[in-house]
Amino acid sequence: xxxxxxxxxxxxxxxxxxxxxxxxxxxxxxxxxxxxxxxxxxxxxxxxxxxxxxxxxxxxxxxxxxxxxxxxxxxxxxxxxxxxxxxxxxxxxxxxxxxxxxxxxxxxxxxxxxxxxxxxxxxxxxxxxxxxxxxxxxxxxxxxxxxxxxxxxxxxxxxxxxxxxxxxxxxxxxxxxxxxxxxxxxxxxxxxxxxxxxxxxxxxxxxxxxxxxxxxxxxxxxxxxxxxxxxxxxxxxxxxxxxxxxxxxxxxxxxxxxxxxxxxxxxxxxxxxxxxxxxxxxxxxxxxxxxxxxxxxxxxxxxxxxxxxxxxxxxxxxxxxxxxxxxxxxxxxxxx
Amino acid sequence: xxxxxxxxxxxxxxxxxxxxxxxxxxxxxxxxxxxxxxxxxxxxxxxxxxxxxxxxxxxxxxxxxxxxxxxxxxxxxxxxxxxxxxxxxxxxxxxxxxxxxxxxxxxxxxxxxxxxxxxxxxxxxxxxxxxxxxxxxxxxxxxxxxxxxxxxxx
Numbered sequence: 001x002x003x004x005x006x007x008x009x010x011x012x013x014x015x016x017x018x019x020x021x022x023x024x025x026x027x028x029x030x031x032x033x034x035x036x037x038x039x040x041x042x043x044x045x046x047x048x049x050x051x052x053x054x055x056x057x058x059x060x061x062x063x064x065x066x067x068x069x070x071x072x073x074x075x076x077x078x079x080x081x082x083x084x085x086x087x088x089x090x091x092x093x094x095x096x097x098x099x100x101x102x103x104x105x106x107x108x109x110x111x112x113x114x115x116x117x118x119x120x121x122x123x124x125x126x127x128x129x130x131x132x133x134x135x136x137x138x139x140x141x142x143x144x145x146x147x148x149x150x151x152x153x154x155x156x157x158x159x160x161x162x163x164x165x166x167x168x169x170x171x172x173x174x175x176x177x178x179x180x181x182x183x184x185x186x187x188x189x190x191x192x193x194x195x196x197x198x199x200x201x202x203x204x205x206x207x208x209x210x211x212x213x214x215x216x217x218x219x220x221x222x223x224x225x226x227x228x229x230x231x232x233x234x235x236x237x238x239x240x241x242x243x244x245x246x247x248x249x250x251x252x253x254x255x256x257x258x259x260x261x262x263x264x265x266x267x268x269x270x271x272x273x274x275x276x277x278x279x280x281x282x283x284x285x286x287x288x289x290x291x292x293x294x295x296x297x298x299x300x301x302x303x304x305x306x307x308x309x310x311x312x313x314x315x316x317x318x319x320x321x322x323x324x325x326x327x328x329x330x331x332x333x334x335x336x
Numbered sequence: 337x338x339x340x341x342x343x344x345x346x347x348x349x350x351x352x353x354x355x356x357x358x359x360x361x362x363x364x365x366x367x368x369x370x371x372x373x374x375x376x377x378x379x380x381x382x383x384x385x386x387x388x389x390x391x392x393x394x395x396x397x398x399x400x401x402x403x404x405x406x407x408x409x410x411x412x413x414x415x416x417x418x419x420x421x422x423x424x425x426x427x428x429x430x431x432x433x434x435x436x437x438x439x440x441x442x443x444x445x446x447x448x449x450x451x452x453x454x455x456x457x458x459x460x461x462x463x464x465x466x467x468x469x470x471x472x473x474x475x476x477x478x479x480x481x482x483x484x485x486x487x488x489x490x
Contacts, residue, residue, distance in 0.1 A: 012394060014380040034392070035382070052442035052452065055435075112437070112480060120408065121377065124439050148378055148394075160477060166447040167440075232410045239407065242399050247379055251392065257382035261390035283384065297399055301406050 003136035008104045010143040010150045014251030014258055017068045018043065019145030020106045020129040025078070027104055028177045034251075038062075039262030040189045041071035042196035044255055046324075048208045048217040053167045056227065056237050059217050059244060061254040063200070065108070065127035065168055069175060071196075075189040079179035084171040088163045091172030092155070095132060095140075098176060104133040104143075108173035110164035114144060116151035126168040132158070146249060190266045191335050197259075198332035201324065211325045218317035222310045231303055238313075239300035245293040253286025254293075260286060274334055278327070285323050292316050372396035376404055428464035429486040430455070433479040447478045 008027060013019025013034050018041075022034045038044070043062045050057040063071075073080055081098075085091035098105045111117075111128035134141030139152045153161075162172045201210040208216045228234035244254070251258035263279035266272075295316065299309050374396025383393050418436060421427045434444050445455040448471075457463045469483075476483035 012378070012380050014382065014392060035390075052440055053446070054440045054443070055438050118377070120404075120411070124437060124443070146379075164447060164478075165449060166443040169446070232413055236407070236410050239399070239403060242403075246381075247377070247397050247399055249379075252379075252381040252383075257390070261382045261392075264390050279390070283390065294398075297403055301403055 003134070004099050005134035005141060006099065006102060006104050008131065008133035008143060011145070012148055013145035015062070015249040015255070016129045016145050017065060017127075018258075019249075020131055021069050021072060023131055023143065023145065024104065024106055024177055025180070028180050030078070030177075030180045033261075033265060035258050035262035036265055037068065037072055038255070038258050039197075039266060040075055040186075040193040041068040042193045042200065043068055044197050044259045045200055046210060046213045046217075048213045048220065050220075057220060057224070058240075059213070061244065061250060066173070069106075071193070075192055076184040076186075077181040078177055078184075080175045081178045082173070082175040084173045086171075088159050088172065091162055091174070092159055094172075095174055096135060098174065099132065099135055103176040104131050105174050105176045106131050107158070107162055108170035109158070109161035110166075110170070111161075113157050113161035113164070114147075115153065115157060116144070116147060124164075124166070126164055126166060126170055187270045190270055194266070194331060194335045198328045198335070201328040202332065211321050211328070214317060214321035214324060218314045218321060221317065222307070222314050225305065225307075225310065231305070234305050235300045235303050238296050238305060241296035242293040242300075245289055253289040256282055256286030256289055272334075278331055278334065281327055281330075285320070285327060288316075288320060288323065292320065372398050372401050374401035376400040425461050428459055428461045430464060430475060431459040433475075433481070437479060444478070448474060 009023070011019075011023060013022065015034070015038070018034050018038045022032060022037045025032050025037070041063070045061060045063045047060045048057065049060065069080060069082075072078060081103075083091075083094055085094065095105060095107065106129050108126070109128050109130060110124055110126050112122050112124045114122060114128070114130070130145075131143040132140050133143060135155075139154050140158050142151050142153050142158075144151060162170050162174075164170065204210050204212075206212070224237060225234055228237055244250075246252055246254075251261075260279045260282035263275050263282055267275035267279065292313070296313060299305060299313070372395050377397040377400035378394055379397050380392045381395050382390055385391055415436060418427070418432045422429065422432050430444075434441065441452055441455055445452045448455065458467065464486075472483045472486060476486070
């Protein structure tokens with residue numbers, strides 16, 4: 001097999017999907033920032049999830065995996081070639097062919113199989129995205145926005161990661177841009193992105209999504225001690241609040257800082273100073289999420305997880321729900 | 337600072353001095369204050385620069401720097417506890433890896449292409465011991481281990 005190494009600039013990013021989409025668009029000549037991709041796609045969200053598929057209840061802070069690419073494509077008129085496969089062999093052949101044709105290609109994978117990451121970070125989550133930009137007989141060259149340098153991943157390992165089953169199974173999902181519009185209407189795309197984000201946060205009629213999801217989280221977190229195996233498990237689950245908010249590819253403050261950055265950049269594009277003021281408010285909301293995450297990490301480490309402390313944590317989260325309800329209602333009025 | 341109770345959603349919530357301190361000193365996301373000098377895990381964070389613009393910076397992870405040892409200690413205890421149960425014949429390797437790798441039974445059953453009910457049977461060591469090699473190899477791929485680590489020689 002001929003080895004291929006396409007020229008591709010590796011950059012770390014806050015989040016894997018927005019980072020991957022941004023890197024591919026930048027590579028194709030479209031100079032968009034990660035916050036703009038996130039904001040135009042209406043990525044900001046909240047959901048409190050509990051299911052047999054999950055070992056413990058968890059919360060999400062962004063829209064469904066895959067939505068960023070779909071929405072950015074629809075709102076800016078970008079065309080991606082996207083494929084999923086039934087057979088792993090066909091999926092691998094299509095990836096090799098895309099590389100031979102000179103396309104750095106994004107693939108959806110189970111994060112657990114990314115061997116270049118430290119073992120303690122690797123968990124089974126099927127919603128991770130990386131860019132493959134080269135191959136030789138035994139491995140692929142990959143750019144993972146969570147890792148500081150380019151890496152090599154064994155061919156079979158990548159195949160396993162692309163065809164892992166389970167929740168949100170990737171089914172070999174891969175994509176790369178094939179058409180970039182010359183003059184996209186950024187102002188319109190920003191407006192739609194903000195409106196959809198506000199709708200998702202305020203008006204989805206589902207009791208565990210959007211602002212209602214934040215309240216559900218606040219209501220349910222006090223029940224976590226009953227769900228945990230023991231004190232150490234509870235401590236681990238509570239400390240993960242910090243990881244979900246800060247460390248797991250959010251840009252800090254549970255994506256709220258990235259969204260504030262989007263609003264600031266959007267204010268410059270649409271020449272609307274009111275968005276600048278909203279971005280400052282969003283930054284403050286991010287600061288408060290950050291306080292929650294620090295508080296959770298501290299009480300988790302100290303095993304200070306009695307009913308009073310959990311109620312205190314719940315109170316902080318309830319206050320965030322009220323803040324976000326107020327914020328998104330005001331933002332909705334601005335863009336309607 | 338004293339202990340306080342606040343009325344919140346029709347109920348009194350106890351607010352400790354720690355929480356009062358936290359709520360009064362909101363940690364601002366300023367560039368000069370955010371940088372964590374750690375190589376354990378690096379992340380991109382969006383921060384406020386000195387000129388009040390917001391931009392990404394690369395920083396060490398706060399939680400990895402301050403809490404990783406605690407987390408690794410908990411993992412070690414969990415592993416020890418699970419190994420003990422495994423040696424006593426209370427659980428099978430399937431249950432061991434599922435808990436250790438923090439997977440839900442629904443997710444694991446889907447990855448294996450079997451029902452949850454069947455999966456739960458595989459949690460029992462006596463049922464696990466009778467599994468065919470193909471199924472063991474499939475479990476090994478999902479857990480990212482060699483199937484020989486299950487302790488069954490075929």
